[in-house]
Amino acid sequence: MIELGSYIKLQRTKQEMTQGELAHGIVSLSYLSKIENLKTEASPEIIQALCTRLGIQIDNSLESTIQEKCKEWYGMLFEVNDKEEITSKFKEIQSLMDSNLTESLLLFEIHKIRYYLILGEFDKALNKINELNEISGTFDNLHLYYWYKFRGNYNSVTAEYNPAMHMYRLAEDKLNRIELEGQEIADTEYAISVTHSKLRNTLEAIDYAKKALDTFMKHYNFVRCAQCHNILGISYRRIKMYDKAIKNFNLALHLGKLNNNKQLIQLTNQNLGHLYSTKGEAKEAIKYFQEVINDEEVHLVERVAAVASLVREYYNVYNFEETKKAIKYGFELLDQFKNIQQYKIFDYVLHTYDYLLREEHTKFENLVIKEFIPFLEKNKDFANVIIYADLLAKHFEKQYKYKDATKYYKVANFAYEQITNI
């Protein structure tokens, strides 16, 4: 049974009505407060009067229709769908919710967090979290499961991986108290595996990706399988099991092609490029990065990331002509971003190598010391701190500035310790 108090509070705040406005002539303000906070159960007459003022029907003849529509919409939030389709279905359900008292309301409100995240409206997702937080004490186990999971999703997309993992763990703890479909559980396992991968908990990432993959395979969900294979590929590369990594990336490529999913194909190519880069096979690495760059259907950000990798690769094999060309192309792509701040890292990478090649030592040192390394440290991107502190230290060594070189080898060493948790 729906908690009527929570429902009334939600509808009142949505309509931007004060407690006084709603209570006026029906109940006292303090009594309404008690109803909303589930401290008392109001009579059916009072509920009827409050709902009438809110413009809501208590008639539940549409309950099964609403439930069906919600189920369909929830499914859309987990599968690959057009944003327009999801939004149109959302609006349809919202108008039903606005005029009917339904048991589906709380779950619908919780799913809005995921909905806003998919649309990229992170502020709205956070507002929804804050709004629901006030009534989260009334959630049952099913509500709590999604509440924790979507808060984890919010932390994932805002790159706060430790809080994300905490939320996913809480959601996982609820799994044995509720009944859910296999693919829903697999989706949570997949989110946990991605988060472990971000936190560089390699063995755990493998464990959860395998669990999720097993379920997705049974449901022939090729896109999700390919995503799991990518996590496995990254993880096996990190523990230097290159053959297994390549096998997983190739499976991801195959499944991406079956589904004609360009984003997934090029994501895998980028990861394959990195694999060959870490193996020291520059020619192969360059081949994969070029594939990403040349695909105009793929997101601009992925192409810029590939250019940044390509710049590093060419520079490391002393092919300075190609490095210059790649830098120039990278700047051209960066110019197309409306909001450069979001992709600042690529701007730093391109400028770093640009100054190095032009032998503009002061500019190079100022950029890396005063801006780039602090930026990476702030974002806890220790892998890149190692790369650029090492690059800077080598530069100082060449200039016979051993004291400065030592300082930045130390910075690199510290970042290395952060990664390996020494």
Added chain:
Amino acid sequence: MKRFIAGLSLGALLVTGFAFAQQNDPVDLSMDREPSVLSIKQPTVFF
């Protein structure tokens, strides 16, 4: 002079230590691209 030599030695020690660590441990020096935790069909042409 003594300080210079000491500084140089420390530098050399750190360089060696760091290089050794790099050779013997699986340090991850690349930018991996994990897939998103969310799924959504993206527009075919981005810009």
